[in-house]
Amino acid sequence: MTRPILEVDALERRFDVSAPWLNRVLERKPRRTLRAVDGVDFDIMPGQTLALVGESGCGKSTIAKLVTGLHAPSGGKIRFNGDPEKMQMIFQDPFASLNPRWRVGRIVAEPLRTLHPETPDAQVTARVEELLRTVGLSGADAAKFPHEFSGGQRQRISIARALAGEPEFLVCDEPTSALDVSVQAQVLNLMKKLQREMGLTYLFISHDLSVVRHMADVIAVMYLGRIVEIQPTGDLFANPLHPYTRMLLDTIPDLESPKRDRAPMGGEVPSPVSPPSGCSFHPRCPLAFDRCKRERPQREVHVHDRRVACFAAAEDRQESAHV
């Protein structure tokens, strides 16, 4: 049996968001902790794409930073069964993630020079040109500065830079959210092609379920720092198990069958500093009952094979039965 390339177990990350010490003393305010990631586990198999999807503040980007080592976990384990040098990251904003004072050639060569400082200059130049062509730019673009490129082209440069280290594993944090749809399509197609050709594994973070459906093999839906549901993509769309997933699927505008007269679900994501007791989704959940307010549901083997953390799903309660 193949081993997962990434194993994440009971991962936690807390941030101290307390007021400054003096204010705490004078105004008698307690310390406050934000649990950005609160007991998350998942595995990714080599060559696959796992997507983390959820609304802002659900902790998906924090996981990207934990996996790449930009944050240290407060608890739990991350095991990467590969060469740590073979992990790279693509960020959301192609305007902020490229040094505006460096030429594209230097930007793309940076991982190469850091990981293999002994590489002769001529070889680096040749490799950079090859990488630029791989992502659909021309070798001559190496001499230009980032500001000479459009958003989509810049994201291609980010991808070329990530590929320079010959990675096995790419963490992509909202790689197309800042792009127009026609440009997004170009970048998504490129990422799929590269995955096919190079056998890359992606941890793909997005708030957009239609993008995720197109890219991912497995989707993990997050809500307030926890995975509420994790399923292979086809199963998630055919049979969403968690009420929050159903709500998300219900609210996305759908081009093919616009829900022009739907009644949108009320409520908003609560503050992660003071999450609701029990299941943090219970105040918005149409299926919530007493137990949901008291206890926190876990993903369990006997409930849909650890695919969902929900008491209602465990008891197979239906929305239609609920008045």
Added chain:
Amino acid sequence: MTDTVLDVRNLRVEFPTRRGVLTAVDDISLTIGKGEILGVVGESGAGKSMTGMAILGLLEPPGRIASGEIRLSGDRIDTLTEHQMQSVRGRRIGAIFQDPLTSLNPLFKVGDQLVETIRLHSTLTRTQARTRALDLMREVGIPAVEERIDNYPHQFSGGMRQRIVIALALCAEPELIIADEPTTALDVSIQAQITALLKRLCRDRGTAVMLVTHDMGVIAETADRVAVMYAGRLAELGNVEDVVRRPQHPYTAGLMGSIPSLRKDMHELQMIPGSMPRLGAIPSGCAFNPRCPQAGPKCRRDIPRSDGPGAACWLALTGETA
């Protein structure tokens, strides 16, 4: 037609620069009727926001309306002075922008901002205006209004702030609301709430709405008609269903194909090669011709124009591109 609230004819917006005059909006004509939502969709730089700004009289100098007419319920507004325009904005045209934080003054309670805006446009007393502010806040769906009215903007979530901005836009019961990417900064579940609110207000009050967005999904669920813009020009105008299901312009068709589907498995997304031209480098003829799979010699020579609904495309207009 008496029910036409906004009538834009042959609008052209230019920006004189050192390197020549850039045309940001090129010969746009559109109308919005009472109680109608017109979606204006396009990618960044297509000129959709610029069209909205021109109607509001808020073009940043040196941008200017070079030609064309803008009429609001029959009255010409593009020729008004800045002073006259100030009383049209707010009173007759409301505006909702993408980022609710920049539309609200962080130093004043939301209630005070509502009361001030209401009193500016009416003869109500302070107490009456406050009652009206409470009504408006209730109408846009803010819970516990009696407590919330004395909160500051930062005490509201993004979705609630956008509701306040909508309430502000409604203060003077305007005939027209220009909403520029009103849901782009919001999460999907909140986005659905805000578009539903806009639709309800439009239906109940008969307000005309111009909904500017890059998101075709939002348009499909909200708008009655849609105008697709490309490189400052109108590529296609029509009923939402027609444009979404049977796009006539190759650009609209490409745009639709590039959106990942929620229902179908697609091996590859359809791609439009290249990118939209910069304003200074718009090709001759149809602006889309270098990226168009069906372009012919005529497309490279003459600019296609469509009066009224349909696509500004030689193939759609005449059936040939020779």
